[in-house]
Amino acid sequence: MTPVEFDLEMPPAVEGSFHRADITFYGIDHGGPSFRVHVFFNAPGATVETPRTPDEGYVGSFSVFGHGDCFGDEGHCDVRDPVTAFDRRPPHQLVPTTRVLVATEAVHQYTAAGHRSVHVTAITEVRPSALADADSAVGELSVNQVALHTYS
Amino acid sequence: MTVTIMPARTITQAPLSYRKSVDWLRDPQLAALRGAFTRSMSLSDERGFDYWAGLHGLPLPMYCEHHTELFLPWHRAYLYFFELTLKDLDRTVSLPWWDWTSPLAHEWGLPSAYTDVGGDNPLTGGAIGPLARSQGNSQRPAPAHTFRQPDDPWRLPRGDSIEWILDLGDFLDFSQQIEQVHDDVHIWIGGTVADVPYAAYDPIFWAHHSMIDRLWRLWQLRHPTAGMPSSLLRKALRPFPITVADTVSTTTLGYDYSVFSSRTILNGQ
Numbered sequence: 009m010t011p012v013e014f015d016l017e018m019p020p021a022v023e024g025s026f027h028r029a030d031i032t033f034y035g036i037d038h039g040g041p042s043f044r045v046h047v048f049f050n051a052p053g054a055t056v057e058t059p060r061t062p063d064e065g066y067v068g069s070f071s072v073f074g075h076g077d078c079f080g081d082e083g084h085c086d087v088r089d090p091v092t093a094f095d096r097r098p099p100h101q102l103v104p105t106t107r108v109l110v111a112t113e114a115v116h117q118y119t120a121a122g123h124r125s126v127h128v129t130a131i132t133e134v135r136p137s138a139l140a141d142a143d144s145a146v147g148e149l150s151v152n153q154v155a156l157h158t159y160s
Numbered sequence: 161m162t163v164t165i166m167p168a169r170t171i172t173q174a175p176l177s178y179r180k181s182v183d184w185l186r187d188p189q190l191a192a193l194r195g196a197f198t199r200s201m202s203l204s205d206e207r208g209f210d211y212w213a214g215l216h217g218l219p220l221p222m223y224c225e226h227h228t229e230l231f232l233p234w235h236r237a238y239l240y241f242f243e244l245t246l247k248d249l250d251r252t253v254s255l256p257w258w259d260w261t262s263p264l265a266h267e268w269g270l271p272s273a274y275t276d277v278g279g280d281n282p283l284t285g286g287a288i289g290p291l292a293r294s295q296g297n298s299q300r301p302a303p304a305h306t307f308r309q310p311d312d313p314w315r316l317p318r319g320d321s322i323e324w325i326l327d328l329g330d331f332l333d334f335s336q337q338i339e340q341v342h343d344d345v346h347i348w349i350g351g352t353v354a355d356v357p358y359a360a361y362d363p364i365f366w367a368h369h370s371m372i373d374r375l376w377r378l379w380q381l382r383h384p385t386a387g388m389p390s391s392l393l394r395k396a397l398r399p400f401p402i403t404v405a406d407t408v409s410t411t412t413l414g415y416d417y418s419v420f421s422s423r424t425i426l427n428g429q
Contacts, residue, residue, distance in 0.1 A: 038227060042347050042354045071343035073226055076357045079295045080220055098398070105227035108336055135311065135347050137354040138296075138303045 012130040012149045013052065019158050021119040026158035029115035031067070031128075035104040035152025039085055041140030042074040044133040045149055047109060049118060049126040056133045065129075067114040070107045076139045104152065115158065128154070176411060177247075178418040179370055182256040182271045183264055189252075190273055196246040196253040197282040197363055210289045210361075212242045215399065217357035218292035218302075223399055224356065229332060229392055231339050232376050233407040235369050237400045240413050242366070254415065257370035260345055261319040269313040270349070274364045283363040288352070296357055306362040309350035316348055317341050326379050331388040334379050342372050374417045377410050 019025065031047065048054040051065035060066040078085035087100045118126055132149045134140050185193065200209040216224045216238065225234035239255055246253045258271050265271070274283040285306040288296075296302030322341065328334045345368055352358035359365050380386075393405040410416055 042343070042356075044344075044347055070340050071347045073343040073346045073354075073356060075222070076217075076355050077296075077298050079218060079222075079298060079357065084220075098395075099228070101222065101226075103227075106336075107340065110337070135350045135354060136309050137350060138307070138352045138358055139300060139355045 011054070011132070012151065014128055014154060015125050016128050016154065016156055017125050018115065018119050018123050018156070020124075021122065024160075026115075026160050027112070028110065028159045029112045030157045030159075031109045031111045032155045032157060033070075033107045033109070033130075033151050034155070035150075036072060036107055037102075037150035038072050038105050039075045039078065039102050041076060041134055041137060042072060043149075044069055044071045044135070045107070046131045046133065047111075048129045048131070049114060050123075051129055052127055054129045054131060056131050058131075062114070062117070067111045068109050070109050072105065072107065074139075075102060104150075115156070177254045177415045179254045179374065179415060180256050180417075181419045182258050182273050182367055183262060184420040185256055185273065192250050192253050193256065193273075194279075194282055196250045198280070199249045200246060201282055201286060207245055207248065209286060212245065213286065213360040213365075214289060214292055216360035216365075217355075218295050219289070220295055222357065224360075225397075226339070226356065229335065229389075230395060230397065230404065231342075232335050232373075233392070233395075233404040234397050236373050236376070236407040236410075236413075237397045237402055239366065239369055239373055240407075240415075241400055243415070255366050255370045257374045257417065258364065258367035259371060260316045260348075260368070261322055265316055266313050266318075269310050269316070270308070270364060271367070274367065286361040286363060288358055288361045292357070292361075303352060303358065306353070306358060307351040308353060308362065308364070311348045311350060317344055322375065326375065326382055328379075329383055329386060331386055334376075338372060338375055338379075342368075373410075377417055380408075 016031070019029075033045075046056065046060060046069045047067045048058065048065040049067055051058065054065065058064050058066070060069070075085075085102055087102050090097075130149055180189070197209065200207075202208070204210060216222070224238075225231050243255050246255070258274075259265060277284055285308070287305055288303055293302040293304065325334060325337045325341065328337060346359060347354050349364060349368070353362050353365060388404070388408070393403065393408075395404045397404065397407070407413070
C-alpha cells in the first residue's frame with residue numbers, strides 16, 4: 009500500500025509557546041474496512057514494519073473503525089448534502105471524518121532541533137477481518153488536508 | 161449473648177444497578193450473564209440479541225454513530241436499551257465492562273469469561289442473522305458466525321494513555337480522543353469486531369463499549385461542570401426514543417459503574 013507523504017510546516021522554536029500540538033487529518037474516507045495509520049517524521053522510506061520508536065521518526069498512530077463496504081443499492085453510500093435549508097435529516101453516515109493525532113512531544117523535539125518543516129509519512133495498516141485481509145487493496149489513506157495546530 | 165439483627169430499612173427508591181468489571185465477576189454473576197445472553201440469543205424477535213446486534217450494523221439501516229459528536233450518547237443509549245432486554249430475562253444482570261488497560265488484559269488479552277469454550281459459553285461469539293448475511297454478501301461472503309483475531313496483548317491501550325484523555329476539559333476533545341482509543345480496540349480484537357456491520361454480534365463488543373461508556377462516566381465525574389454543547393442536547397438518537405440530553409446522567413438511566421459489587425437482600429426488598 010502506498011503511504012501518503014507530504015511536508016508540514018513546523019512552528020517557530022520559541023520555548024513555552026505551546027503545550028499541545030495536534031496533527032489533524034481532515035476528510036478521511038471511512039467507507040471501507042477498518043485501518044490503522046502510523047505517522048512518521050522525516051522517514052520517507054518507512055513501512056508498516058519500521059519500528060515505532062522516536063529514533064525512527066515515529067510520531068504516533070490512530071485507527072479508523074471503517075463502515076466496511078456499501079451494502080445498499082447503487083448510490084446508497086454517496087454522501088448527500090441537505091436538499092433544502094429545511095432538511096432536518098441527520099448527516100449522511102459516510103461524511104468524511106477527522107482524526108486528531110496529539111503529537112506534542114514530537115513537535116517539541118523537531119522544533120527544538122531547528123526543523124522549520126518536516127516530511128510526514130502516513131502508512132496505512134489493515135488487520136484481517138471479515139471484510140478485509142492484510143493485503144486488501146483498500147487504496148491508500150484518502151484524506152483531504154492535514155494541519156498542525158498548537159495550543160498554548 | 162443475644163444477637164439482635166436490626167431490620168433493614170425499607171428501600172423506597174429503586175436501587176441503581178452496577179456494571180462491574182468482567183475480571184471481578186463472581187461465578188454466580190457470570191453464570192447469570194451467560195444465561196441471559198443464551199436466552200437472548202434464542203429469541204428471534206425484537207427482544208433478542210440478533211435484533212439488537214443488527215441495529216448497530218447490518219441489516220440496513222446501520223444506525224450506529226461513529227466519527228460524529230453523537231458517538232458517546234448514541235452508544236450509551238444503545239447499551240442502556242439492550243441491557244434492559246437482558247434484565248427482562250434476568251433482573252440481576254448488568255453489562256460488565258472489560259478493562260483493556262489492566263495488567264491482566266496486557267498479559268492475556270481478551271478476558272477468559274469471553275474466551276472459555278466450555279459449557280456452550282455464549283460470550284465466545286454469536287451467530288450473524290440471515291438478513292444481515294444476505295445484505296453483507298457483496299465482495300466477500302458474509303460470515304455466519306463472529307470470529308476474532310486478537311493482536312498482541314501488549315498492544316492494547318495503556319492506562320497512562322487514558323489518563324491524559326480523562327484530563328481533557330472539553331467534551332468534544334474528550335469524545336474525539338476516546339473514540340480513537342475505541343477504534344484501536346475494535347481493530348485490536350480483529351475479525352468481525354473490526355467490521356462495523358458485524359461488530360455487535362460478538363458479545364465482547366458490549367463489554368468493550370461498557371468500558372468506553374465507563375470512561376465517559378469517569379470523565380464526567382472528573383469534570384462535573386464541563387457538560388457538552390447545548391446544540392447537541394436536543395438531538396435524537398435514532399432509533400431510540402430519547403435525545404442526547406437523556407443520556408447525560410447514568411444514574412438517571414438507573415445504573416453506575418463499580419469494580420466489584422455484592423448485595424445482601426433483607427426482608428425481601
